[in-house]
Amino acid sequence: MTSEYSPSDRPSASHLRLLKRLTEAVSVSGNEGEVRAIVREQVEPYADELQVDALGNLLVMRKGRSPNRLRVMLAAHMDEVGLMITAIDSDSTLRFEPVGWIDTAQLPGKPVWIGKERLPGVVGAPPIHLFTPGDLTRRVEITEMRIEIGAQSKEEAQRKVKLGEQVAFASKFTHLGSTIRAKALDDRLGVATLIEIVQHMPPEIDLLAAFTVQEEVGLRGAQVAAYRMEPDLAIVVDCTPARDLPTWDGEENMQYNTRLGEGPAIYVADRMTIGDPRLLRLLIQTAEQEGIPHQLRQPGGGGTDAGAIHLSRSGVPSISLSVPARYAHSPAGFASIADWRATVCLLYATLRRLKPSILKRP
Amino acid sequence: MQSDMLAFLKELVSLPALCARDKPVRDRIRREWEPMVDEIGTSRLGNLHGIKHGSGPSPRSQVLIATHMDAIGMMVSEIVEGFLRLQVIGGLDPRMLLGLPVVVHGRRRLEGTIVQPPEACLPPAARRSAVAFEHLLIDVGLPPRQVTRYVRPGDIVSFALAPFQLGEDFLAGHSLNSRASVAALTVCLLELQRRNHLWDVIAVATAQKEKTAGGALTSAYMLQPDMAIAVGVTNGRGPGVAEHQGFILGEGPTNGWGPSIHPGIHREIQTAAQREDIELRDEIMPVLTGADAEGLQIAREGIPTGVISIPLRYLHTSVELVALSDIRRTGRLLASFVSGLESDFAETLSWD
Numbered sequence: 001m002t003s004e005y006s007p008s009d010r011p012s013a014s015h016l017r018l019l020k021r022l023t024e025a026v027s028v029s030g031n032e033g034e035v036r037a038i039v040r041e042q043v044e045p046y047a048d049e050l051q052v053d054a055l056g057n058l059l060v061m062r063k064g065r066s067p068n069r070l071r072v073m074l075a076a077h078m079d080e081v082g083l084m085i086t087a088i089d090s091d092s093t094l095r096f097e098p099v100g101w102i103d104t105a106q107l108p109g110k111p112v113w114i115g116k117e118r119l120p121g122v123v124g125a126p127p128i129h130l131f132t133p134g135d136l137t138r139r140v141e142i143t144e145m146r147i148e149i150g151a152q153s154k155e156e157a158q159r160k161v162k163l164g165e166q167v168a169f170a171s172k173f174t175h176l177g178s179t180i181r182a183k184a185l186d187d188r189l190g191v192a193t194l195i196e197i198v199q200h201m202p203p204e205i206d207l208l209a210a211f212t213v214q215e216e217v218g219l220r221g222a223q224v225a226a227y228r229m230e231p232d233l234a235i236v237v238d239c240t241p242a243r244d245l246p247t248w249d250g251e252e253n254m255q256y257n258t259r260l261g262e263g264p265a266i267y268v269a270d271r272m273t274i275g276d277p278r279l280l281r282l283l284i285q286t287a288e289q290e291g292i293p294h295q296l297r298q299p300g301g302g303g304t305d306a307g308a309i310h311l312s313r314s315g316v317p318s319i320s321l322s323v324p325a326r327y328a329h330s331p332a333g334f335a336s337i338a339d340w341r342a343t344v345c346l347l348y349a350t351l352r353r354l355k356p357s358i359l360k361r362p
Numbered sequence: 363m364q365s366d367m368l369a370f371l372k373e374l375v376s377l378p379a380l381c382a383r384d385k386p387v388r389d390r391i392r393r394e395w396e397p398m399v400d401e402i403g404t405s406r407l408g409n410l411h412g413i414k415h416g417s418g419p420s421p422r423s424q425v426l427i428a429t430h431m432d433a434i435g436m437m438v439s440e441i442v443e444g445f446l447r448l449q450v451i452g453g454l455d456p457r458m459l460l461g462l463p464v465v466v467h468g469r470r471r472l473e474g475t476i477v478q479p480p481e482a483c484l485p486p487a488a489r490r491s492a493v494a495f496e497h498l499l500i501d502v503g504l505p506p507r508q509v510t511r512y513v514r515p516g517d518i519v520s521f522a523l524a525p526f527q528l529g530e531d532f533l534a535g536h537s538l539n540s541r542a543s544v545a546a547l548t549v550c551l552l553e554l555q556r557r558n559h560l561w562d563v564i565a566v567a568t569a570q571k572e573k574t575a576g577g578a579l580t581s582a583y584m585l586q587p588d589m590a591i592a593v594g595v596t597n598g599r600g601p602g603v604a605e606h607q608g609f610i611l612g613e614g615p616t617n618g619w620g621p622s623i624h625p626g627i628h629r630e631i632q633t634a635a636q637r638e639d640i641e642l643r644d645e646i647m648p649v650l651t652g653a654d655a656e657g658l659q660i661a662r663e664g665i666p667t668g669v670i671s672i673p674l675r676y677l678h679t680s681v682e683l684v685a686l687s688d689i690r691r692t693g694r695l696l697a698s699f700v701s702g703l704e705s706d707f708a709e710t711l712s713w714d
Contacts (some may be wrong), residue, residue, distance in 0.1 A: 093601055109459070124675065125679070136456065147688045176473055193581035
């Protein structure tokens with residue numbers, strides 16, 4: 001191991017600047033151009049090969065220096081959940097549908113950006129003064145919500161907005177002590193992690209970094225990226241919910257999925273994938289030996305790009321590693337900076353330990 | 363002036379000023395009004411009074427124009443594992459609050475977000491319905507021991523979403539339901555710098571409207587005006603507000619009509635609007651007005667009162683929406699009303 005580089009467990013100012021740019025960029029599934037441009041700018045000088053494939057995945061190849069290198073695919077998705085404009089009403093408000101799974105309860109009263117020009121809008125709902133008592137406990141259906149753009153006629157709205165334009169939460173990146181608050185932490189934290197790994201390549205492997213598209217609408221980018229890359233194994237870096245909030249009756253919360261501040265979450269199993277046991281062992285061993293905080297994600301629901309990658313061609317041993325974040329798919333997610341740095345450290349240290357022998361025995 | 367009004371309004375919205383904690387916004391309004399009035403002061407409950415003398419012979423009649431300046435908001439009620447539970451001040455729809463940025467005014471100013479606990483943390487009966495206020499939490503992103511160091515129950519929580527323009531004429535933001543009327547009254551004072559008026563004008567920015575509506579009542583008692591106008595907001599037509607329930611934004615203010623409103627003042631407001639070529643719509647208020655006018659009308663021996671309202675969409679949310687043109691029209695209408703008052707108008711005012 002001759003590399004001088006070792007990632008810091010503390011964030012630098014440039015790390016935070018990059019996270020701010022990445023989370024404030026708008027890249028709803030199917031329209032990942034803004035994030036792709038940032039990634040390209042960050043990794044192009046380091047790449048041996050770089051291409052944008054038929055679906056818009058940005059694929060980077062960087063060769064290692066050691067003999068007998070594994071072809072290791074790392075994947076992080078560039079897309080985020082959002083909305084799409086489906087109709088313009090006669091009262092000049094806009095109807096919409098979700099792109100990806102979105103917590104629709106979070107929509108009323110939130111500012112949004114529409115289209116590439118980021119036209120400001122807001123999701124409207126009726127005022128409290130006109131409610132009947134039962135209304136407040138009723139969930140507002142997405143079909144009742146409208147986006148308001150301040151147009152005074154349907155014609156004005158039609159001039160400003162085209163059907164099919166995408167909508168994202170208008171949220172700014174903020175620091176709250178050692179926590180960051182932003183939209184689209186899922187999965188810009190993964191994207192930022194991969195950028196750093198590409199820039200400071202561990203020499204022990206051939207790195208195949210896939211910045212994927214359309215994860216939120218069915219892992220579609222990862223499927224074709226894995227096919228093209230034909231890796232020996234894959235590690236997916238994503239962002240998983242931390243549901244570590246207090247319960248209503250004071251009982252201990254036993255369905256937390258992950259907890260903020262306890263380090264990267266290693267996947268044993270989710271709805272779509274069983275983490276490869278050899279990679280699982282390696283991640284845990286590495287974390288323990290290097291003293292990197294980590295946690296096991298509670299097995300259960302959810303899924304990552306690994307769901308598509310591990311079934312590619314004749315199969316790819318795969319595992320996922322996530323930065324925990326509260327309030328996923330909402331205008332404001334919360335993540336711990338320390339968890340993110342520990343994720344970078346753990347991934348880097350693990351990659352340095354990857355040798356072909358790991359795949360000898362199943 | 364027009365762009366100044368917008369800047370002033372945005373600044374007002376960005377100031378924290380909850381019910382009974384109105385100082386920051388009162389100080390800012392005072393700074394704006396002071397050069398335009400002859401006397402300025404604050405009442406015992408925190409109402410701001412700016413008096414501009416008329417040119418008529420003394421003793422002059424006085425018209426009081428009131429708008430409230432306080433805002434709905436929240437207080438910390440409990441701290442649980444570093445998260446804050448909330449108590450509401452004023453009427454709020456909990457469903458509009460999820461994911462909203464707020465500021466907690468504790469021993470230290472803390473930014474946070476209103477969040478909904480995951481389903482597993484809620485009582486089974488609450489999982490299917492919209493989340494109730496009692497289950498909402500604020501996350502300030504700090505470890506529990508730091509939270510208890512900086513925050514105590516009773517600390518004020520204010521909205522932190524910055525105001526933003528929609529289209530050419532609309533402004534969206536929290537607290538506009540009071541701050542838009544303050545801006546209109548400020549436009550009125552500015553207009554009156556270049557218009558002659560015989561009556562004294564008492565501009566009042568009232569406190570505590572959202573809780574007790576006590577601000578207007580006590581100022582009217584203290585200042586004993588001959589007549590009063592309450593400036594407020596009314597429902598703007600939009601999603602969830604049908605044609606018979608609200609007024610179109612950008613088409614001008616409304617002139618209240620109902621038992622709380624003196625018909626002579628209603629008529630005089632119509633005349634003032636015609637003079638200024640301002641479109642005016644009647645707003646029917648079958649019982650009370652739900653605004654400062656209720657208190658003004660019954661202060662002391664009773665005060666003839668009128669109500670002028672600015673249409674506003676999404677009332678009591680963090681994205682209340684008003685048309686800037688309506689605010690300017692309302693200010694001009696008020697100035698026209700005041701400058702049109704003859705010295706003996708109060709004596710000629712009749713219910714019949």
